[in-house]
Amino acid sequence: MGILRFLFNIPERLPDRKRIQILEASLSLLSVRIDHLEQALAFATFPNQDTRSRLNHVIGQYLTIHLHDFVMQGMLLAVADDSLEIEDDRQQRILIPTAKIISITYDSG
Structure with missing residues (x-):
């Protein structure tokens, strides 16, 4: 929930370009985390x-x-x-x- 809270609580005082960069970086981190969790789940499944x-x-x-x-x-x-x-x-x-x-x-x- 912390990531979603971060995504939607970007200060409005930041320029749009900076807000977009923050959103893109957050999306990239979230994508890496999902890939990691999918790999961990595949490895943990028996029989792998x-x-x-x-x-x-x-x-x-x-x-x-x-x-x-x-x-x-x-x-x-x-x-x-x-x-x-x-x-x-x-x-x-x-x-x-x-x-x-x-x-x-x-x-x-």
């Missing part, structure tokens, strides 16, 4: 692009997935933006929401 890429390389391997409530084990079948699909020892396909995942361990099988 790097994590999805690493998981795609281990499709077909046995994993142990630690969730908030319990542990799931099985072969990784697919990686989506918001879930992982595994097949457990009883050949059941299970979708695990990534929001529930605490950690993933790669097992030898």
